[in-house]
Amino acid sequence: xxxxxxxxxxxxxQMGNDKSIKCEQNLGHDTxxxxxxxxxxxxxxxxxxxxxxxxxxxxxxxxxxPKSPDKAHLNLxxxxxxxxxxxxxxxxxxxxxxPRYEQYFGPGxxxxxx
Amino acid sequence: xxxxxxDPGPFNVPEGATVAFNCTYSNSASQSFFxxxxxxxxxxxxxxxxxxSGNEDGRFTAQLNRASQYISLLIRDSKxxxxxxxxxxxxxxxDMRFGAGxxxxxxx
Numbered sequence: 706x707x708x709x710x711x712x713x714x715x716x717x718x719q720m721g722n723d724k725s726i727k728c729e730q731n732l733g734h735d736t737x738x739x740x741x742x743x744x745x746x747x748x749x750x751x752x753x754x755x756x757x758x759x760x761x762x763x764x765x766x767x768x769x770x771p772k773s774p775d776k777a778h779l780n781l782x783x784x785x786x787x788x789x790x791x792x793x794x795x796x797x798x799x800x801x802x803x804p805r806y807e808q809y810f811g812p813g814x815x816x817x818x819x
Numbered sequence: 820x821x822x823x824x825x826d827p828g829p830f831n832v833p834e835g836a837t838v839a840f841n842c843t844y845s846n847s848a849s850q851s852f853f854x855x856x857x858x859x860x861x862x863x864x865x866x867x868x869x870x871x872s873g874n875e876d877g878r879f880t881a882q883l884n885r886a887s888q889y890i891s892l893l894i895r896d897s898k899x900x901x902x903x904x905x906x907x908x909x910x911x912x913x914d915m916r917f918g919a920g921x922x923x924x925x926x927x
Contacts, residue, residue, distance in 0.1 A: 748906065748917040795862055810862035
């Protein structure tokens with residue numbers, strides 16, 4: 706059974722387009738995250754939601770908008786895609802927002818902007 | 820100074836070797852520490868949490884030095900399957916930071 710799933714796994718699109726990445730977790734966790742891993746493999750947190758409430762919003766362009774319809778889902782919508790958005794985007798979840806809990810990561814979405 | 824800093828490696832070691840990685844952090848108020856493992860083109864997975872008193876899980880030992888603000892990971896009797904990138908993670912309330920990772924290759 707997949708714990709944290711993301712779709713699509715690969716996404717190739719042109720500059721200026723708008724795209725969405727979906728994430729779902731079936732672990733019953735309260736907190737979900739979006740991370741970006743760039744070509745240098747540096748993993749940076751973008752957003753975190755706890756029970757559908759935004760709790761972490763790092764300095765990312767407002768072209769990125771997360772949406773959490775319920776605590777099992779956290780989607781990422783990106784407007785006006787730019788070349789620099791090319792990266793692997795990981796969704797993750799944890800039992801609670803308290804830092805001692807393990808995070809479970811999805812398989813990643815490899816986004817290529819041409 | 821970066822918030823979480825790791826030697827990127829690569830560390831190339833023979834099977835059976837002992838290898839150690841360090842990770843330094845800048846925020847002295849950091850509360851929780853972890854080591855994650857990431858295989859090539861895969862997602863990160865928790866390897867172990869790091870406790871103040873140090874902790875061991877089989878061939879893996881993690882240590883925390885709050886005074887010098889670093890955590891370490893020691894791998895004994897390296898296996899080929901240990902080849903991966905090891906990420907340290909530092910938490911403070913809602914702020915969490917990943918290191919860029921240390922790449923380990925274990926060779927036959």
